[in-house]
Amino acid sequence: MSNIHQKKANKAVSEQVECVLIEAVNLALHYEMKHDESVVILGEDVGTNGGVFRATSGLKDAFGFKRVMDTPLAEALIAGLSVGMASQGLKPVAEIQFMGFIFPAFEHLFCHAARMRNRTRGRMSCPMVLRAPFGGGIHAPEHHSESTEALIAHTPGIRVVIPSSPARAYGLLLAAIRDPDPVVFLEPKRIYRGTKQTIINNGEALPLDTCFTLRQGTDVTLISWGACIVDTLEAADMLAENGISAEVIDVATIKPLDMRTMISSVVSTGRCVIVHEAARSFAVGAEIAAQISEKCFLNLLAPVQRVTGFDTHMPYFKNEHYYLPNSNDIVAAVDKCFKEA
């Protein structure tokens, strides 16, 4: 590429881009690889194919196989390679093709990535990002639709980050790559190609460890993350029509939890509904509810409600809509808050 073309391209990418969530992921990866030579991409089908969802599209052409590596088909290896690379000063951004296949990688996440800094007293660290699409709603085959974020969030030393819009995908992924510690970045694939948003491609990251209040309200706090944010915002609209003012909080960083934002909202509204796709018991929602009861029990006007998946296996896609929370379920839970108040 000639200098003139290069300049044109630079100018083009710093402009505003209208894109869907998966394109925002791609945009952030392009930006960071261009500005930080230590960033490398690895995973299955991430190179020539650009990823099965196209998250890594165009990266191999731009940066070569040296930095965009198609790995053998082995998830434990992908995580282990990332640990090895990160320990030597690279910033691997690895893709697990679907979260349903992340389990072989767990040993490396839990026993090594999460602990490297601690077990060497800071001599080594593990600044890696493990990206994986998760959640249901796209009529995928068995093992392609689960939401198991709580399994990872339970582990000390790892951050778990989930975006719920193109802008947050862009800003949070940049933050995750720049973070000096391991981050599991879970992408809600149900909204990969949802609503478009305008993004300024200027490399500006969003903060981690912080909730985002998406809508202010006074009567009830709706807490959610990932694809369920779409249903939650829809429910807030429906509630508004009935004269109920709902505050909507996107948790965004699942581990560590920004309870301060959530508590301060619940203190002012007195009611709380937590919405997630994951199975009900032992989930992130249970942790949030426990902390609300510990920290602002006396401010509650009604018991905390949860709208969640069931404690069953994620049904195959013919029945998945019976499993996934929807806006009617959320409105019903809010109604319960008012009836029990």
Added chain:
Amino acid sequence: MKAIHHSPIQAQGHHSLIQFSLEKIQFLDHEGNWICERPSFASDQWLVHAYKHMVLNRVFDNKAIALQRTGQMGTYPSSLGQEAFGVAIGMALHKDDVFVPYYRDHGAHLLRGHKMSDLLLYWGGDERGSAHGPKQDFPICVPIATQITHAAGAAAALKMRGQDQLALVTIGDGGTSKGDFFESLNVAGAWQLPLVVLVNNNQYAISVPREIQCGAPTLAQKAIGAGIHGVQVDGNDVVAVYQSILEARERVKINKGATLIEAITYRLGDHTTADDASRYRSNDEVKIAWLNEPIKRLQTALHTLNLWDSEQEQAWQSHCSNQVDQAVHEYLHVKQESPESMFDYLYQDWPDVMNEQLDLLADKLARNDPK
């Protein structure tokens, strides 16, 4: 393929496709005789240096076990009888290589510059035991075989940067049964990584003997399926182990990729201080294994070459004892880390949203440990 047309037909429709062979490296027999010409690196000085470190390794090992037995240290995995393996690694590695150990590499650690007292600190239940040493080297790895994927990642990083160092990883015979082992050899072949995998085949994975671990006659042949070079070496022959690593380094230099080295040793001690090997192997077997141990054979070779005598032996033994005693003294006098230190290295920067955790510990300390 040309070879197919010229090969004899073995059964109807079957043709020979590829033939593989495997070599074994050995210079010294178990009585300390040179069974082939002494390689050029093995100068008089080199042999004495190797011997001294093997003895130091054993003296350290005995002391570590004694510390555990007297309640002054935690569970410890002895390297008794495997000193040639660790010392050859320590001597063959270059300063900037990446060493990715498992948990029985005390001899190699000492040669990498780890303080003896730090090794004791690690096994004594203090994270600071892994705080020092070469900055690129990995800490001791307990989860079996996981370290080999990290070594592959480190090797990929070296290759990506065009550096000519290598990553060397150790693993036990049991570890070669795990998926991580196969996945790593496989990627090392696919990506031609500058990786050296050294298997310490000490015949036992805790109680499970080598022949139950794997049906193949050698572990070295697992290299073949991955498309990398494999070789077996007498792991009680420090000269042979060193030679195998030299050759692996040459292979890396000419871009021929990774090597799997199976070193045949014998674990003369228990798996760890928490194990009792008499439950699963006979005294007779161990007695025979003692005839093959690495230190005696090298000592005999040194005697034959007039490089070592009993006076030197006595002086060195006493030097080692003093050095180890000094390290034990340091270890026993290290001030315990504060309870708050468990928070210090969780993340680079402490997340404010987790401050409640600090309060919980402060309360616990006030309750249980009032100043």
